[in-house]
Amino acid sequence: MLRKPHAILLAAASLALLVFLVLPEYSRSRIRVAFGTLYLPLFTVAGPSENAVARAAASLTPRSALLDRIHALEQSNEVLRLSVVEHEAATRESDRLRQMLGFAARTSWKLRPARVIGRDPANWWQSIRIDIGTRDGITTNLAVLTPEGLVGRVAEAGPWNSRVVLVGDPNCPVAAALADTSETGIIRGVSGGDIQGSLVELTYLPRNAGLKPGQRVVTSGQGGVFPAGIGIGDLVDSRPAVSGIYAEARVRLAVNLGALAHVWVKLP
Amino acid sequence: MNWVHPTALLIGTWVLVFLQSWCTGLRLWIHAQPELLSGMVVYSALFASLPTTVAVALLAGLGSDSLSSGPFGLGAVPLLLLGVLLHRRRDVILRDSRWAQASIGGVAGLCVALGSFVLLFLFWPLVSSGSAAASAPFTPEVRMGLGDLPVAGVGRLWQWFVAGVTGAVVTPLIFRVFRWVDATCNYQVAPSLIRSGDREIDRGRF
Numbered sequence: 319m320l321r322k323p324h325a326i327l328l329a330a331a332s333l334a335l336l337v338f339l340v341l342p343e344y345s346r347s348r349i350r351v352a353f354g355t356l357y358l359p360l361f362t363v364a365g366p367s368e369n370a371v372a373r374a375a376a377s378l379t380p381r382s383a384l385l386d387r388i389h390a391l392e393q394s395n396e397v398l399r400l401s402v403v404e405h406e407a408a409t410r411e412s413d414r415l416r417q418m419l420g421f422a423a424r425t426s427w428k429l430r431p432a433r434v435i436g437r438d439p440a441n442w443w444q445s446i447r448i449d450i451g452t453r454d455g456i457t458t459n460l461a462v463l464t465p466e467g468l469v470g471r472v473a474e475a476g477p478w479n480s481r482v483v484l485v486g487d488p489n490c491p492v493a494a495a496l497a498d499t500s501e502t503g504i505i506r507g508v509s510g511g512d513i514q515g516s517l518v519e520l521t522y523l524p525r526n527a528g529l530k531p532g533q534r535v536v537t538s539g540q541g542g543v544f545p546a547g548i549g550i551g552d553l554v555d556s557r558p559a560v561s562g563i564y565a566e567a568r569v570r571l572a573v574n575l576g577a578l579a580h581v582w583v584k585l586p
Numbered sequence: 587m588n589w590v591h592p593t594a595l596l597i598g599t600w601v602l603v604f605l606q607s608w609c610t611g612l613r614l615w616i617h618a619q620p621e622l623l624s625g626m627v628v629y630s631a632l633f634a635s636l637p638t639t640v641a642v643a644l645l646a647g648l649g650s651d652s653l654s655s656g657p658f659g660l661g662a663v664p665l666l667l668l669g670v671l672l673h674r675r676r677d678v679i680l681r682d683s684r685w686a687q688a689s690i691g692g693v694a695g696l697c698v699a700l701g702s703f704v705l706l707f708l709f710w711p712l713v714s715s716g717s718a719a720a721s722a723p724f725t726p727e728v729r730m731g732l733g734d735l736p737v738a739g740v741g742r743l744w745q746w747f748v749a750g751v752t753g754a755v756v757t758p759l760i761f762r763v764f765r766w767v768d769a770t771c772n773y774q775v776a777p778s779l780i781r782s783g784d785r786e787i788d789r790g791r792f
Contacts, residue, residue, distance in 0.1 A: 320674075324636050327636070327640055328670065331640050331666060332666075334644075334659075335659045335662055338648075338659030339658075339660060339712055339713050340712060346657075349658060350651070351652075353651075353652035353658075354653060356652070357603065357604050357607070357652075360600075360601070360604040360608070361604070364604075435608070436604075436607035436653060437607055437608075438607070438653065438654045439603065439606035439607045439619060439650045439653055440656050440661065440702070441618060441619045441699070441742070441745040442702075442703065442706065442736035443654055443655035443656050443736060445654065445655040447607065473655065481653075481655065483655055507736070515617070576610075576614045576617075
């Protein structure tokens, strides 16, 4: 038999856990953010120590390797600058045509860089923690991306850091479309689980969509969170759904979600 | 027993929760999350008081949940159950042998991983009803809180295997560290001056 104080302690702990579980999502989220700030000192210390290790490693790199890298970056920079000039011309033309047709003016993206400081400690969920929060203008449901493609959306924003659910997590469905045919569907996690986390499933596609391996999949912009045109990945294979009403396809993500170090948050 | 040992256990738990979230190298390599916290609860249950064990289990579970997308509070339930069960039976559990520590740690890691998964499916109607998913406007992306259950599949078997193996590896290390902390910071049992082993009479079978 348990001693009376121990029984009271266990009852109190069980009751507290039950209350946490049945709280409304908003309150639960506030408590979660408050509890998460307990780890803020450790995350704050970990960032500079990681940078110090990286600097120490860089100082060991031979000068010739660094010069080669600078040369490669200069070449890449020149190509990108030419590409920017080309895109600016296209944007001006697009804006002029929009004005002639009476369409609303296109707004350019405002992006904010963020460093990935942690990952979801549980196996069942896919999320990361980034080092910017509400103090930096971050709110929930902002799109998070890298130059390679879509990463996920901000699910919870604390004052100093935020949690981002990744593409493929059950909490991050994405309205997607095939880039060449514009057939739309919804991206979600792969049935049966994918250990490497590089595959997701594109569902609710029309059966006669003409799916071919290698087709590019992008965001459709119809879901309310992600703007249209962000790359998600490439189609791997397809099959009819069990019900036979629609088709499903597996998509290999363009971004390696396991090795994220820096991301960009698209501000409203 | 003084306050240093329970405090060290709580600080150790705090750091381990952070390490589970921060250290991604091994996870990237083996494609599964190592289970570190069950070893901490096993050690607390076998060497600390019940209030300390409950505090360690709650800090581990809630801390882990606060850095995760899962329902807040559910991760603490299997750790709390593990801690209380082991504490109740600790008089009959072998704890000094490395193999015993590794075995308990392995089984505990596996049970916590399995338990979390089973509880998630059992409690899903309770934890997802509190979300605003039902009242949110129907667009596929705008959903607050918990959407769907995580996908169950064969890939989970590997994750449970990793949880068991890492539990078995980490638990003896945790025992070693915290036994050292305990031996360093606690009052030691004074050696007996009256009775000594080398003065005992060795008796044969007859």
